[in-house]
Amino acid sequence: MDHHSDMAIYVKVVATGGFSAAARDLKMTHSAISKRVKRLEERLKTQLIIRTTRGMTLTEAGEQYFHEAKRIIENIESLEDAVVNSSGTPRGQLRVSVSNAFGRQQIVPAVVDFMKLFPDVAVDLTLTDRVVDLKEERVDVAVRSGVLNDSGLIARKLASNDRIICASPAYLMQYARPAQPQDLANHVCLKLNFPSKFDEWEFRGTKNRKMKPGGSFVCNSVEALHMACLAGIGIARLPEFLLGADLSSGRLISLLDDVRLPTGSNIYAVRPAGTIVPAKSRAFIDFLVARFMPRPPWYVGEG
Numbered sequence: 631m632d633h634h635s636d637m638a639i640y641v642k643v644v645a646t647g648g649f650s651a652a653a654r655d656l657k658m659t660h661s662a663i664s665k666r667v668k669r670l671e672e673r674l675k676t677q678l679i680i681r682t683t684r685g686m687t688l689t690e691a692g693e694q695y696f697h698e699a700k701r702i703i704e705n706i707e708s709l710e711d712a713v714v715n716s717s718g719t720p721r722g723q724l725r726v727s728v729s730n731a732f733g734r735q736q737i738v739p740a741v742v743d744f745m746k747l748f749p750d751v752a753v754d755l756t757l758t759d760r761v762v763d764l765k766e767e768r769v770d771v772a773v774r775s776g777v778l779n780d781s782g783l784i785a786r787k788l789a790s791n792d793r794i795i796c797a798s799p800a801y802l803m804q805y806a807r808p809a810q811p812q813d814l815a816n817h818v819c820l821k822l823n824f825p826s827k828f829d830e831w832e833f834r835g836t837k838n839r840k841m842k843p844g845g846s847f848v849c850n851s852v853e854a855l856h857m858a859c860l861a862g863i864g865i866a867r868l869p870e871f872l873l874g875a876d877l878s879s880g881r882l883i884s885l886l887d888d889v890r891l892p893t894g895s896n897i898y899a900v901r902p903a904g905t906i907v908p909a910k911s912r913a914f915i916d917f918l919v920a921r922f923m924p925r926p927p928w929y930v931g932e933g
Contacts, residue, residue, distance in 0.1 A: 637699045640678065643667060648686060649921070656814060683825065688784045704768065720771070720910040721750035727764075728773040731852045732897065733757040736871055737773055744917050751910050764902045770911045773898045773918070775910040776868075785898040786915055788922040792892045793867045796882040801860035808865070811841060818864030819845035820855045828852075831867055832891040839891070871897075874928025 642703065643652040653660045671678050678692035688696065728737045734757065741753050756762070762769055764783065775791045801818075808814055811833045821829045821843075830840045847863055849855060852872070859866040860881060876882040899915045901907070921927070 634837050636666050636673075638703055639663060639666045641696060641699050641703055643679070644688065644692075645700070671857060674923070682846050696821055720748045720908075720913040722908070722910055722913055723752045723754055723887040724771065724910045725754045725756075725767075725769045726771050726773070726914070727756045727758065727762045727767075727769045729759050729775070730757045731869070732773065732871060733844070734853070736922075740918060740921055743921075744914060747917070748910070748913060750912070764900070770901060770908065771914055772900050773897065774900055776895050778898060778900065782903050784903050785900045785901040786919055788897045788899055788918055789926040790870070790892075791895040791897045792870050793883045794870055794873055794877070795865060795867045795890055796859060796873065796877070797865045797885060798860055798862045798882055799880065801859075801864065802883060804862070811886065811889060814841070814843040814865065817843070818847065820858050820864045820866040821845050821848045822852070822855070823848035823850050828867070832893070833889045834891055849868070871926065874930050 639652065639656065642656060643649055646652045649660050649667075652658075653663045656663070660710050676695075677689050677694055678774065680687045680689060692747070726737070726741070733755070733868045741755055743753065745753060752843075756769075761774075762772060764770075764772055773788070778785050787879045800894060806813075806818060808817060811831070814831070829842055831843060832840050845864060847858055849858075852869065856865065856868055856872050859868065860876065863908070865885065873882060877884060899918050901911050901915065
């Protein structure tokens with residue numbers, strides 16, 4: 631008996647909202663769909679659907695079975711897709727997740743170039759600062775920064791993610807350039823408006839090595855801080871990937887480099903752990919590593 635097929639038909643009935651809609655999608659008769667669902671209920675010895683003249687309602691067991699069966703079917707589809715696409719030409723849909731700022735600045739251009747190289751790959755890109763559960767949300771590759779604690783992920787480093795303290799020439803013409811961390815108390819510092827280690831500015835030689843300078847402008851966006859800094863509103867501590875062109879052109883000036891401590895943070899491409907790696911995921915991660923290593927596009931150092 632084809633238990634998996636019965637399960638798939640039941641999921642289709644619930645997902646489409648009725649027997650007739652499921653019959654159309656599956657190109658089966660209404661009576662055949664009804665018999666398969668009835669057979670499933672008899673095998674489970676549980677009523678899943680309450681049928682009425684106005685439609686249908688799921689029982690509590692029916693709701694539970696639907697959600698679990700849907701997850702199982704999705705996992706089977708993902709496994710089959712992974713096996714089929716584990717070798718050969720990358721193809722199929724690639725689901726990618728990345729933070730807003732890094733996504734807009736670095737990953738969107740990378741995706742455009744990747745799709746030119748691999749036209750058979752369709753990219754579904756989500757920009758969000760929320761930590762996405764890759765397995766639950768069926769994401770193939772995510773780009774993350776910071777410390778990775780999830781043992782269920784395989785990570786490859788793309789770049790370092792240090793923070794640079796900087797200001798515009800216009801701001802520094804109006805206010806004296808800070809010579810030591812304590813001088814920041816007399817400056818306008820631009821900060822995020824939610825609790826974050828991003829606002830812990832670290833220095834060598836200071837008593838606590840960390841400080842949270844005050845300021846008259848806060849917001850919830852790193853990109854907005856960047857814009858405010860360029861406009862001459864104040865001093866900001868921003869990720870390197872935002873600053874390459876600005877530091878090279880002189881639009882922004884790096885400050886306190888001799889006492890500023892590197893964050894030790896990195897940017898990674900991560901994927902769910904597993905022995906079968908779809909060719910599309912492997913190709914995309916290899917492409918990102920080649921693009922960002924050993925020197926990322928924003929690098930402005932010597933040599």
